[in-house]
């Protein structure tokens with residue numbers, strides 16, 4: 001969900017200062033043309049690719065699964081190209097300098113930034129437009145979803161990315177424009193660092209409010225579905241602020257939960273999800289989301305990132321020490337010693353190691369957490385009949401039933417959840433077997449639920465494995481936090 005390309009574009013535009021940013025640049029007219037040229041190249045690629053995909057879908061000669069794979073890969077390549085083109089526009093063409101120095105808009109603050117960012121905004125819209133054309137071609141095959149309209153689709157995509165980035169942008173503006181204007185020596189104050197961190201923490205905790213403002217949502221209307229979900233939440237002991245219906249123009253079938261604190265906690269269900277699935281299936285997906293909270297996954301991720309930063313700090317120290325030792329080993333050629341002892345070599349090695357660490361550890365943890373949430377979702381729609389199947393819908397059978405904190409898990413509940421997963425895959429044009437770094441493939445998740453269905457006693461073993469995984473990883477991260485704290489203390 002996190003708009004990574006937008007984040008990278010923001011860093012490209014405002015994180016790295018181009019050389020001589022304050023002096024006007026010669027032949028600005030030609031450079032404006034170059035900027036437009038760069039955007040046009042992305043536009044041609046985006047629409048060309050989308051039309052090619054659409055024609056492949058309509059011809060039907062290639063299997064749809066292969067076309068979908070091509071589409072996903074093509075969009076990834078297009079995203080990469082857009083970032084390269086924008087990087088070129090900023091750092092080689094000098095768009096930021098033209099806006100700031102040639103046109104003298106530097107004193108306009110946020111407005112200047114908006115114009116510096118404009119080329120990327122246009123590029124992004126062009127890429128989304130292409131995606132819309134291709135998505136619609138796929139959707140014609142899926143009758144369950146009504147066709148989405150372009151204007152709404154674009155508005156939705158921009159609100160989604162901007163909404164999540166709002167806290168970051170806000171902090172940037174406060175820090176650079178407001179503080180610098182009214183408090184020029186802010187940076188030199190000793191309390192500046194802690195106050196900024198506290199501000200960022202506050203923004204993260206209040207982030208669900210941004211999500212509410214940025215995404216078009218409304219409270220799920222009172223009725224049988226809402227009653228069912230509220231009762232399911234009560235059975236699971238889950239507290240929240242509201243259940244929101246998330247208007248995506250019927251283009252996305254998804255759900256999510258935001259907020260660590262119950263007062264800021266919302267469960268979002270998209271319009272397509274509520275329209276397409278049966279109430280029991282919606283309850284199963286809702287159960288998956290509350291499972292993330294019940295098992296404290298969001299909190300654990302927060303701790304994981306803090307601990308991982310400490311871990312990477314340690315890694316940096318180790319790499320620096322290791323490389324400087326290596327460059328002093330007798331017999332190492334001078335050029336090699338300079339390469340490994342230099343800053344660039346160190347930075348590249350640390351970046352690669354940190355990337356591998358996140359890819360392996362975070363990916364594994366995230367996929368395990370998804371499974372745990374899947375099991376929880378199955379429990380929310382499980383019955384307590386010892387001889388299930390035949391399975392009974394608990395909402396019809398005994399709606400006000402409570403299980404005193406321990407939810408049952410039955411084969412019927414597991415089956416319901418698997419079916420809901422299959423619908424999510426079908427309606428979102430996802431292939432069952434396609435591996436996802438953060439979620440695992442839908443096929444592997446369904447297979448796991450089937451194994452539990454055949455032998456529900458395996459659930460105990462799975463939960464024990466999860467406890468051990470969290471405990472061991474937690475211990476390592478706490479040790480890393482302590483060690484990096486000590487390192488900082490003695491390093492002073």
Ligand SMILES: [Zn+2]
Pocket residue numbers: 288289292370373
């Ligand atoms: Zn999940």
Ligand SMILES: [Zn+2]
Pocket residue numbers: 382383384385388389390391392410411412413
């Ligand atoms: Zn059952």
